[in-house]
Amino acid sequence: METPEECLLLEDLSQVMIQSNSNTELVDAEGDSTLNTPPPENGDADGVPLLGLDLVTQCNSSSQEDNSDDGLIPQFMDCIKVLEKENEILVPMVSSHVDKYLKAMLDSESKPELSPPPPELYPDVNMVVDALPSGIVTRLSDTAKQMMEAGFERECCDAYSKWRREFQEQCLSALGLKLQELKIEDFENWIKTCKAAVKIMFPNERRLSNIVFSGFHRAADVSFTEVCMKLTICLVSFADTIITTTTTTTTDQSYLLPNFLSSVIPEMSKSLHELNQESLLHGFCKDGILLEADVKKVHERFEIFKAFANLIYINTAQETVAGGGGLHLITQQATNYIDHVCESFGETVREYKIIPGREGKSSFSELLARMIELLESILETKSRDDYTDPALGYVFMMNNLWYIGQEACKWRSLVDGRTILDDHWFQQNTTKVEQNCKLYxxxxxxxxxxxxxxxxxxxxxxxxxxxxxxxDKLNLFNLQFEKIYFFQSTWILSDHKQLREQVINSIDSTLLPAYGKFIDRFQDVLGERACEYIEYGIVDIQNRLSCLFLLSE
Incomplete structure (x- = not known):
């Protein structure tokens, strides 16, 4: 709402404001007094506050000094500098509004029975425009129009965008939401920042840019995009990192826990969807490519990961146990889901970006690796919790890791093999199987x-x-060997002959030489009486070992 004085000043730019300690005089260019009425303290004659009035005069006075094309840029910058002074009031105001909105949102989620919804749940998208002195905003818009017509569109958009980005950063800082400093564990701050940006900050910026660049839609779009681009990219990159960064790059594995899978992932996916809708609504642009395409793809990957996490979480909650250490239902269903994803995205996977510094890996490849890592972490937990015999837990891991590796070969054939699960991943998978074999x-x-x-x-x-x-030793060996044979002949070791032969050969290579050396020494000590105590010959041991892991799945 413009004050009466602001209206007078905007109608007649030849007038200037002269302020004294107690009086305010309006004089014309020749110095003749036209008004000499002392206003009430801190207000005009009607008691309306003079907030920003002296700033309007500064901006208008500057415009009189140089109205040429060369003076438009300094004139525009003067208006911005005047408006920047309003940040002392506006930043706390916006920050407080965002804070109240976030708290109301959390309360509504924890208490859905609340009716009617609190007013804080309805963000004010006109807050910034209403809080800034309208006279200065009008002058800024008029100057912007002159700059557009004079061919200074780029300079105008750059200056405007810089001003609004700094304001945006000040608001986030006041809220304690410095996104560029977030670590992967700070997903709660990410959710708050995304909500604040999508529901309050971006809509307010869109409204202001439309007013300042009224009649110049391209300039309004470009300026708005440049204002919101950096924060949007940070939000999208952070979300992408959540689902493509392995635990080897972070010390905190809390985001692998059921709470993260069942609540945080869906909440982040919801926020990404809102960000995607916001970008679609306002048409973000980036190097000629719509930024909403980037937001959409990250949201798409988030949805894939969310569905995968839900699948694993539901099956984990069922507490099923794979008999004989065989293939678990989770592994079968998870790999079937990845089969479906690869089949669905086989033709479009090349559209996913190659991640810089990751040896040609695409974001799709990183997503698959992240999903497999999540599956493996669940399997490792089950190998410890479901089996009292540690050896059977290691057999369980061998079976499931081997199966995942075999399925991964199919995934490479379904999509461009150069961009997903490279040779290094397969080497790591083989190493994991071998490590579990050694532990067994x-x-x-x-x-x-x-x-x-x-x-x-x-x-x-x-x-x-x-x-x-x-x-005594030989008798103990015979008892233990018979016990192991009895139990492990009912264990499962993948239908793939190669894995079973690999494990049995590794046992042969260590057990048979030690047993043969012991028997030779035993025969030396006991002589002809040794045969009375020897229950198994070398061939008998080999035959028994060959009967291990014969239970069929």
Missing amino acids: QRSSWNKMLDILKLEGNESVAPPNVVAESMK
Whole structure:
């Protein structure tokens, strides 16, 4: 609402404001007094505050000094400098409005029965325009129009955008939402920043740019885009990082927990959808390509990840156990889902950007790797929680990791193999299988190797003592071997012959030499009586090992 004085000043630019300690005089260009009425303190004759009135005069006075094309840019900058002084009032005002909105939003989510909804849930998209002195905004718009007509569109848009970006950063800083400083664990701040931007800050900026660049739609769009571009890119990049960054690059794995999967991911996906709608509404542009395409693709990947996380979370909650350490239902359903994703996006995966510094990997490849990592983390938890025998847990991991690797070969054939799951990923998968194989051996068969170890003092101990000791060891070995054989012959080790042969050969290579050495020494000590205690020959051991993991899935 313009004050009476502002109207007079805007109608007659030849007039200037002269302020004294107690009086205000309006004089014409020749200095003749036209009005000499002392206004009430801090207001005009009607009691209307003179907020920004002296600033309007400064801006108008500057415009009189140089109205040529060369003077338009300084004139525009003077108006902006005047408006920047309003930030001391406006930043706390907007920040307070955002803070109230965020709190009301959280309350409404925790108490959906509230009726009617609190007024704070309806953001004021005219707050900035209404708070700025209308006379200055009008003068800024008039100067912008002159700059457009004089061919200074680029300079005008740059100056305007810089001013509004700084205001935006001040508001975020006042709210404690410095997005560029966020770590991957700070997803709650991301949600708040996204809500603040989409619901309050961006709509207010759109409204202001439309007014300042009234009649010049292209300039209004370009300026608005430049104002919101940086924050939008930060929001999108952070969201993309959440679903494409592996736990090896962060010390906090909290975002793999069920709470993150069941609540945070859906909330972030919802916020991304709102950001996508905002970008569609206002037509963000970036290097000739619509920025909303970037927002849409990240939201698309978020939806894929959200559906995948829901699938895993639901099946985890069912507490199913894979008998014999075989393939888990989670693994089957998760890989089937990835099959579907690859089939659906096989033709469009090349459209996903190659991520700089990641050896030609696309964002789609990183998404797949992230999904697999999430699946593996769930499987590792189940391998510890579902099996009392650690050895069976390692067999479980071998089965599921091997299956994932075989399925991944299909995924490469469904999409451009150069852009997803490179050779390094397959090498890592093979290494994980081998590591679990070693852990399985250590848990099951290293105990047997300990039994077969020959004592270092046998050369000085009496022969009968050595004989008794070795008979006890052999008897214990026979009992333990029979026990392991009994249980592990009912375990599952993938239908793929290669994996089963690999595991059994690794047992052969360590157990048979140790057993053969023990039997040779045992025969030396007991002589002909040794055969009375030897239950298994080398061939018998091999035959028993070949019968391990024969249970069919």
